[in-house]
Amino acid sequence: MAMLEVKNLSISFGGLKAVDDFNVTIEKGQLYGLIGPNGAGKTTIFNLLTGVYKPDCGQITLDGKNITGHKTADINKAGIARTFQNIRLFKELSVLDNVKVGLHNHNTYSTLSGIFRLPGYYKVEKKMDERAMELLKVFDLDKEFGYKASNLPYGKQRKLEIARALATEPKLLLLDEPAAGMNPNETAELMNTIRFVRDNFDMTILLIEHDMKLVSGICERLTVLNFGHMLAEGPTGDVLNNPQVVAAYLGE
């Protein structure tokens, strides 16, 4: 069974068809790329997948469960986590606490135990600290665990967002231009980390990026979007040889 199956997904804003009949099947463990120029509809697709927008039509199935039109919080619980094009960290919280926010969505103690700080509370908190530190290590952020998130350099803030998303133990991770604003070294390092996450967390990942070289270097399959339409879809090698894609991305 596919991890994500999207059929005939469309949404308009006023007269603008931002996403027009989008279809995709993403298998478990796949690293899938979504690429297209500004305004192509990439982020809108993430907003549809995560319940921020309700589609005009179409169906979204996650791991066999129909999640079309469900609320964002329910979709998150069902197993989709995302990062945002513009970083959305809790800037005043520490690096560790940002990851623990993600963990809190999953590991719960009873409200009473939380309010009165009963032994169960400390046990769960300790486990969360350990789990959060493990995640921070993956992203080479463990030494900065006590820093305020806003004091991290930009590239590390981007990585922290991914760590926080992973803390919710999703089935599907959506990354919206995670390399935006990074220098080439940071980008290369980030791509290695994304591969590591896929391989070691058994994760299914849908990655939005602008840069064809970047996406094709890491993703097994791609969709190329243009003005809300699918220009091409398929295994990366085939898409790169598609004449329409060659014409649109020639010289990049």
Ligand SMILES: Nc1ncnc2c1ncn2[C@@H]1O[C@H](COP(=O)(O)OP(=O)(O)OP(=O)(O)O)[C@@H](O)[C@H]1O
């Ligand atoms: N809430 C909204 N109201 C009106 N128009 C919207 C809304 N959200 C998105 N759009 C429009 O839908 C189109 C697709 O936008 P979207 O943000 O999905 O593009 P994108 O591919 O993510 O572009 P970028 O690469 O610049 O991030 C754009 O024309 C945008 O202006």
Ligand SMILES: [Mg+2]
């Ligand atoms: Mg976008």
